[in-house]
Amino acid sequence: MLGPVPFLVLGVLLAAVLVLVAIRFWSAVRPVPAGAEPPGLTRLRRVAVLARVLGLFAGLATPFLLAGVGRLGLGLALAPTVVAAVLVTAGLVAELLSWRDARGGSAALEVRRVRDYLPRATTGATVAGLVVLVAVGVWTTVVAAPDDLGRPGRSYGYTCRYGSGCDSGSFGPFPGSFYTVPLLVGLVALLVLAGLAVVVAVRRPRDGADSAVRRVDEQVRRSAVSTAVAAVLLAVSGSLTGIGLTAGRGLLVHADVLSGGLRVAGVLITGAGLAGLGLLVWAVAALVVPLVTPAPAAASPVPSAAPER
Amino acid sequence: MTAALRVDPDDPTPPYEQLRRQCVALIGSGALAEGTRLPPIRQLAGDLGVAAGTVARTYRELEQLGLVVSRRGGGTVVRAPAATLAPADRRQQVERALRDAVRAARLLGADDHEITGALHRALQG
Numbered sequence: 001m002l003g004p005v006p007f008l009v010l011g012v013l014l015a016a017v018l019v020l021v022a023i024r025f026w027s028a029v030r031p032v033p034a035g036a037e038p039p040g041l042t043r044l045r046r047v048a049v050l051a052r053v054l055g056l057f058a059g060l061a062t063p064f065l066l067a068g069v070g071r072l073g074l075g076l077a078l079a080p081t082v083v084a085a086v087l088v089t090a091g092l093v094a095e096l097l098s099w100r101d102a103r104g105g106s107a108a109l110e111v112r113r114v115r116d117y118l119p120r121a122t123t124g125a126t127v128a129g130l131v132v133l134v135a136v137g138v139w140t141t142v143v144a145a146p147d148d149l150g151r152p153g154r155s156y157g158y159t160c161r162y163g164s165g166c167d168s169g170s171f172g173p174f175p176g177s178f179y180t181v182p183l184l185v186g187l188v189a190l191l192v193l194a195g196l197a198v199v200v201a202v203r204r205p206r207d208g209a210d211s212a213v214r215r216v217d218e219q220v221r222r223s224a225v226s227t228a229v230a231a232v233l234l235a236v237s238g239s240l241t242g243i244g245l246t247a248g249r250g251l252l253v254h255a256d257v258l259s260g261g262l263r264v265a266g267v268l269i270t271g272a273g274l275a276g277l278g279l280l281v282w283a284v285a286a287l288v289v290p291l292v293t294p295a296p297a298a299a300s301p302v303p304s305a306a307p308e309r
Numbered sequence: 310m311t312a313a314l315r316v317d318p319d320d321p322t323p324p325y326e327q328l329r330r331q332c333v334a335l336i337g338s339g340a341l342a343e344g345t346r347l348p349p350i351r352q353l354a355g356d357l358g359v360a361a362g363t364v365a366r367t368y369r370e371l372e373q374l375g376l377v378v379s380r381r382g383g384g385t386v387v388r389a390p391a392a393t394l395a396p397a398d399r400r401q402q403v404e405r406a407l408r409d410a411v412r413a414a415r416l417l418g419a420d421d422h423e424i425t426g427a428l429h430r431a432l433q434g
Contacts, residue, residue, distance in 0.1 A: 106315040107356035109335075111346050111384070205355035209313030 040101035041216050047094045047101070048220045052227060055090030056287065059083040072154070077179045080238025081186040084231040085193060087287065091227050092197040095204055102217040108208025117202050117225040122286050126229055129236040129279050136240065136272050137180045139265075140247050144176020153177030156250060164257040171250045175243040183239055190235055197228040230286035237279035244273020312340045316357050321416045324359050326409060328367040336376050336387055347377065347385040374406075 062083045066075035147154035153176025160166040173179075201224035206217045251258065251266025258266070312335050316324045335341040347353070350368065354361040368385050371377040379385045414424045 103356065103358055105318075105358065106313050107348070107353055109312045109314065109341065109345075109348060109353075111348050112352060203352065203355065205352075205358070208356065209315070 040103070041213055044098045044101040044220055045216060047098045048223060051090045051094030052087075052223075052287075055087040055227075058090065059086045062086055072151075072178070073173065074179060074182060077175075077239070077242055078182060078186050080242070081183065081190055081235040083238075084235035085186075085190050087231040087234070088190065088194045088197050088228050091224050091231075092193070092200060095197070095200045095224055098220075099204055102204065102206035102213055102220075104207030104210055104213060106207045106209035107205075108214070110208050112202050114198055114202050114225075117198070117222055119222075119226045119229055119286075122226065122229050122233060122282070125279055125282060126233040126236055129233060129240055129276065132272050132275065133236050133240040133243070136243055136247070136269055137175070137183070139269075140175045140243060141177050141180045144174050144178075145170065147172050151178060153180070156247075158254065158258055158262070160257045161259045166257055169254070169257070171254060173246060174250055175246050180243070183243075187235060187239070190232060194228045194232045198225050201225050201228070227287060230283050233279060233286065234283035237276045237283055240276030241273050241280055242276075244269050244271075244276055246273075248273050314353075314357065316359055322413045324357075325363045325366040325370070326413065328357075328364070329370050332367065332371055333374070333376065341387045343387055343389045345387045347387065349384060 060083075063076065063079040066079045066082060068075065141153065143156065144153040145155055145157040146152045148170075154174060155170045155172030155176070156174040157168065157170040159168045201221055204221065206221075207213045208217075248266050248268075248270030251262055252270060255263045255266060314328055314331050316327055320327055322330075332341070332347075341347075347368065348356070350361050350364045354364045357364070368377060368379060372379055372385075376388060377385050378388050411424060414427070419427075
């Protein structure tokens with residue numbers, strides 16, 4: 001029943017290895033120029049951009065790799081979650097590789113909290129999308145029936161409404177437990193991974209007393225957190241689009257023989273799927289925009305009680 | 310603007326003492342106002358590259374001086390300079406601070422004459 005879920009783990013591990021090897025290779029062939037800015041800062045920026053680019057490429061390839069994997073479209077159903085896991089893993093590896101790059105012997109007396117770095121709008125969209133996805137997924141799981149070969153949670157059986165000219169019928173594929181249970185497992189794993197990535201990004205040390213370090217590091221840190229949240233939104237919205245449009249389409253196609261309540265459910269679920277599509281566009285934009293955002297300017301000086309050297 | 314701390318690896322004074330001294334100066338000058346929340350121990354230790362125990366000792370000593378208060382789940386917060394200490398407690402804290410300063414001066418090789426001269430200059434301003 002878990003089907004391609006092991007591929008999620010494999011995808012995450014491969015992404016981690018790919019990013020690690022690529023960044024090590026890149027650092028070796030492109031030494032940091034002396035004097036331009038602290039070498040750790042240059043490395044920090046390079047690693048962040050490289051990881052995001054590699055993550056995006058690996059993420060783009062993932063659906064094609066998963067399309068033929070698993071039974072009856074399960075690979076494709078899990079593709080958004082696996083893509084998101086690849087993106088989050090790339091960012092997490094980059095943060096761990098850059099752990100000491102922003103540190104310089106001083107520290108600002110600042111309190112860095114996760115909630116101060118979460119992008120408000122994207123986080124809100126992710127939570128809202130997750131709530132709708134859970135609601136739709138629970139309904140489709142509860143109402144789904146075994147298909148004609150007895151595979152549980154793959155079809156929808158209905159009783160025709162009075163006067164429609166039929167007794168009963170069924171249609172599929174339908175996003176019942178066959179798809180929603182592996183999806184749930186994948187999403188929970190992704191949420192744990194993304195939570196870890198966000199905490200690591202916020203807690204990574206830095207010399208906040210140096211204005212140049214602080215400004216660049218702040219952008220890298222916020223981008224890392226935004227990417228993790230946008231990746232989760234990608235998984236949630238992609239899954240919602242798939243479940244919503246698959247279930248909604250089936251209900252609307254058979255609307256003439258279904259009861260009024262089920263016709264309404266079909267409209268609502270299709271609407272949820274379309275909303276998921278809108279959120280998917282949001283997620284893609286949130287992932288791509290940081291890559292083209294210009295570098296920040298210098299910040300104001302910081303008072304220190306440290307003795308002069 | 311955000312206040313900052315630094316650990317000088319060439320200073321023979323223990324890191325916790327360097328940090329304590331800097332925090333006392335920042336609080337005394339008003340750069341750290343009452344109610345300002347200090348960073349979590351692990352965060353500050355990571356930023357400075359020192360052990361968490363070093364920062365924990367610094368916060369403990371600041372709390373003993375009455376300059377900060379630690380609340381479980383609420384972090385460590387700056388208090389007003391020790392106007393609320395009883396005279397006996399204040400005397401004890403002052404003697405302790407001076408003992409630490411003398412110890413640090415002796416580590417640098419200063420004799421009694423040098424230490425006394427430095428103390429007079431500090432009192433003058």
